[in-house]
Amino acid sequence: MSKEFEVEQQRLDTVLRKIKVAQEANDKQLDRAKKGQDEVEKGWNDVRFKSSTYSGLFETAMSVRQQQQMLQERELAQNSAEHQADVLSRLQHNPYFARIDVQESGADQPEPIYIGLASFSDAPDNFLIYDWRAPISSIYYDAGLGDVIYETPDGQQSANVSLKRQFQIEDGKIVTLFDTDEAVGDQMLLNAVSGESSTKMKSIVTTIQREQNKIIRNTRAELLFVQGAAGSGKTSAVLQRVAYLLYRYRGNLSAGQVVMFSPNQLFNDYIDQVLPEMGEQNMVQMTYYQYASRRLPKLKLETLQERFEEQQPLWQQQINDFKGTSAFFNAVGTYAETLNQAGMKFRPIKFHGHEIISREQIAEIYYSYNDNYRLGQRLEATKERLLNKVRGHIGAEMQSDWVEARIENLSKEEYDSLLGDNVKEFKDEKAEYNALAKVIVQAEMTPVLKLISRTRFLNINAQFIQFLQQLPDFVSVVNYGLTPEIWQKGVAETLEQMRQKALNLADMTPFMYLFDLIKGSHGERDIRFIFIDEIQDYTPFQLAFLKYSFPKARFTMLGDLNQAIFTKENARSLHQELDQLFDSDKSEYVQLTQTYRSTQQITDFAKAILIEGATINAFERTGDLPTIEVVTNHSGMIQAVKSQVAINVADHETTAIITKTLAEAEQVYAELHSTTDVTIIRTENQRLVPGTIIVPAYLAKGLEFDAVIMWNASRETYAGDDERQLVYTIASRAMHRLTILAKNHLSTLLDVAPELYVMKTR
Numbered sequence: 001m002s003k004e005f006e007v008e009q010q011r012l013d014t015v016l017r018k019i020k021v022a023q024e025a026n027d028k029q030l031d032r033a034k035k036g037q038d039e040v041e042k043g044w045n046d047v048r049f050k051s052s053t054y055s056g057l058f059e060t061a062m063s064v065r066q067q068q069q070m071l072q073e074r075e076l077a078q079n080s081a082e083h084q085a086d087v088l089s090r091l092q093h094n095p096y097f098a099r100i101d102v103q104e105s106g107a108d109q110p111e112p113i114y115i116g117l118a119s120f121s122d123a124p125d126n127f128l129i130y131d132w133r134a135p136i137s138s139i140y141y142d143a144g145l146g147d148v149i150y151e152t153p154d155g156q157q158s159a160n161v162s163l164k165r166q167f168q169i170e171d172g173k174i175v176t177l178f179d180t181d182e183a184v185g186d187q188m189l190l191n192a193v194s195g196e197s198s199t200k201m202k203s204i205v206t207t208i209q210r211e212q213n214k215i216i217r218n219t220r221a222e223l224l225f226v227q228g229a230a231g232s233g234k235t236s237a238v239l240q241r242v243a244y245l246l247y248r249y250r251g252n253l254s255a256g257q258v259v260m261f262s263p264n265q266l267f268n269d270y271i272d273q274v275l276p277e278m279g280e281q282n283m284v285q286m287t288y289y290q291y292a293s294r295r296l297p298k299l300k301l302e303t304l305q306e307r308f309e310e311q312q313p314l315w316q317q318q319i320n321d322f323k324g325t326s327a328f329f330n331a332v333g334t335y336a337e338t339l340n341q342a343g344m345k346f347r348p349i350k351f352h353g354h355e356i357i358s359r360e361q362i363a364e365i366y367y368s369y370n371d372n373y374r375l376g377q378r379l380e381a382t383k384e385r386l387l388n389k390v391r392g393h394i395g396a397e398m399q400s401d402w403v404e405a406r407i408e409n410l411s412k413e414e415y416d417s418l419l420g421d422n423v424k425e426f427k428d429e430k431a432e433y434n435a436l437a438k439v440i441v442q443a444e445m446t447p448v449l450k451l452i453s454r455t456r457f458l459n460i461n462a463q464f465i466q467f468l469q470q471l472p473d474f475v476s477v478v479n480y481g482l483t484p485e486i487w488q489k490g491v492a493e494t495l496e497q498m499r500q501k502a503l504n505l506a507d508m509t510p511f512m513y514l515f516d517l518i519k520g521s522h523g524e525r526d527i528r529f530i531f532i533d534e535i536q537d538y539t540p541f542q543l544a545f546l547k548y549s550f551p552k553a554r555f556t557m558l559g560d561l562n563q564a565i566f567t568k569e570n571a572r573s574l575h576q577e578l579d580q581l582f583d584s585d586k587s588e589y590v591q592l593t594q595t596y597r598s599t600q601q602i603t604d605f606a607k608a609i610l611i612e613g614a615t616i617n618a619f620e621r622t623g624d625l626p627t628i629e630v631v632t633n634h635s636g637m638i639q640a641v642k643s644q645v646a647i648n649v650a651d652h653e654t655t656a657i658i659t660k661t662l663a664e665a666e667q668v669y670a671e672l673h674s675t676t677d678v679t680i681i682r683t684e685n686q687r688l689v690p691g692t693i694i695v696p697a698y699l700a701k702g703l704e705f706d707a708v709i710m711w712n713a714s715r716e717t718y719a720g721d722d723e724r725q726l727v728y729t730i731a732s733r734a735m736h737r738l739t740i741l742a743k744n745h746l747s748t749l750l751d752v753a754p755e756l757y758v759m760k761t762r
């Protein structure tokens with residue numbers, strides 16, 4: 001054992017001992033906090049409710065307030081002690097993974113800095129471990145030896161690095177230790193990426209790469225756009241970024257103010273351990289569909305499966321494309337402006353089957369305000385007036401026949417329960433009638449008042465249709481390859497859908513936006529950071545809408561234009577679109593070209609599928625060449641799948657059989673499950689499970705597996721050039737092994753150089 005090894009092990013022993021001491025002290029504190037809370041809770045018994053006199057009331061209130069404050073303090077103490085217990089047990093398990101010796105300018109000697117998952121000190125300012133997110137830790141990820149400059153909250157700081165050392169520690173023992181002059185040594189990275197896939201993504205703190213570190217620590221950009229090839233660590237980097245931001249803005253930023261839009265629920269499930277593993281709470285994670293469903297609970301929205309599998313006629317596709325443009329977004333805004341003068345659609349307010357306020361009356365109120373009222377103000381003012389009007393209607397309604405009939409037929413119990421505490425001697429029958437009638441009418445009015453408060457007197461569906469009908473007045477549809485006739489045909493389709501309380505993806509966001517403009521919504525202003533994964537699947541309209549909906553947030557967008565569902569043309573213009581939404585001085589575009597997921601052979605193969613793709617560099621890790629097998633019939637493919645799965649299982653490689661559609665996945669499952677142990681993933685709401693799975697391509701986004709079997713990569717299945725990206729996405733899910741099966745003819749999209757794969761024959 002080398003001298004250094006020994007010295008490091010001794011230091012490790014000392015640190016672990018100190019962690020233990022800290023744990024014991026913390027446990028005591030936790031006990032005290034818990035006991036304290038019990039006492040406070042007991043204290044409630046002593047709070048006397050003296051309510052007969054004013055001073056008694058005041059005393060009670062004070063006493064309650066005091067108890068509440070004490071409870072809050074104890075709870076805080078307990079929470080922080082609990083948090084500390086969690087941190088310490090993490091550190092006990094794995095205290096640090098790196099050491100750098102840094103001499104800051106002005107200091108007379110270098111200081112060793114040990115970097116781990118959290119900071120730990122045994123005395124004020126005596127840090128035995130530095131959090132990986134501390135400013136100084138950045139040096140470890142960014143540079144090799146020598147003079148360096150690093151960012152601190154107070155500006156740039158210069159220093160000299162004389163040593164970089166990496167550790168692997170298990171059960172309190174240093175397993176390996178090596179010095180390096182690179183940023184993060186390749187050996188460590190190779191170890192990290194050579195592991196097997198799992199159903200849960202892991203954190204990459206120990207091996208963050210320099211360009212990933214830039215993304216993680218960026219606090220300047222309003223828009224940070226990360227373009228990165230499949231497997232280049234986009235998702236990993238942003239999850240570490242969330243952890244970094246929560247650390248950097250601790251006390252001012254909570255996990256609930258960070259929202260991540262991800263491609264599907266399965267993916268959410270896949271990544272949901274990364275932050276807890278680092279001792280942080282998860283941010284809010286949702287899919288765009290979930291976001292829209294939450295906002296439009298009454299409508300049946302188009303699902304992921306429908307969106308991917310539906311074959312639409314060209315004209316419909318063109319309409320949908322147009323509805324995704326920023327021109328269309330602007331058109332909604334222009335239309336909404338016109339509503340300040342005229343055109344707002346209302347529903348009459350009804351009570352007991354008859355109209356009490358007609359749509360014309362509502363319109364009259366709505367347009368009675370002067371010109372400088374905005375839509376939202378108009379609506380608020382109208383709402384107030386309507387509420388008053390309805391309340392004022394109570395008197396008239398009390399005399400109506402139905403109220404009289406109800407009162408005449410009241411049983412004794414009903415009578416008592418209606419009047420409640422107000423049962424008393426009435427001076428005459430009229431007084432009694434009025435008292436009863438008032439309660440009855442008020443009760444019946446409550447739902448009407450509620451509807452008004454919720455602005456249900458707006459006819460938003462009719463409004464949306466009217467907007468669509470008038471759209472050619474605002475934008476020339478001809479510029480988008482449409483004619484006014486075709487456009488109106490599309491409007492009729494939307495109308496038909498809305499009659500069935502459904503909305504397709506293309507209409508969903510315009511509908512929400514129009515509704516928001518009418519309501520004068522100011523968006524969710526407390527959300528501070530928005531992350532959007534798989535940005536290439538969003539339309540410019542959606543992006544503009546998200547910007548509008550989260551006006552105070554900084555955006556981080558991740559995407560791979562190679563995996564675009566957008567056409568290439570759109571992908572290129574995405575940049576221009578974003579320039580219109582964000583101040584270009586505060587936008588930063590970063591490219592990740594190095595891939596980590598797959599072996600060199602798989603990366604090279606996947607890359608060859610793309611034409612003029614973005615730059616992709618494989619990480620040097622070798623494996624077998626991908627294999628392609630073309631058989632003559634369906635049962636041949638089933639045979640091939642079975643034998644490949646058997647080989648993979650024997651080699652402990654978790655396998656995903658990826659099909660194009662759910663129907664295909666079902667078919668393969670039906671033929672396999674009696675003889676092979678497989679799980680089918682039908683919807684995004686399922687969980688990933690260990691072992692072999694069958695999954696349709698659109699649910700495999702963002703995931704990775706040791707081995708992938710691409711089902712039926714035939715010419716008929718993957719025919720059009722627009723499916724190139726999909727084929728690339730499927731191939732790039734594989735870490736170590738890729739098998740492609742086809743019937744009769746291989747898809748021409750897989751027509752790559754023969755040295756990149758092995759053609760298998762039986």
Ligand SMILES: Nc1ncnc2c1ncn2[C@@H]1O[C@H](COP(=O)(O)OP(=O)(O)OP(=O)(O)O)[C@@H](O)[C@H]1O
Nearest residue numbers: 192207208209230231232233234235236596597702
């Ligand atoms: N710095 C790193 N150290 C170790 N492993 C890394 C690093 N960066 C990425 N990886 C690994 O590479 C794999 C791919 O990363 P990730 O899923 O974040 O890529 P991605 O760019 O989001 O891919 P895709 O676009 O295909 O969804 C993961 O297994 C991840 O753990």
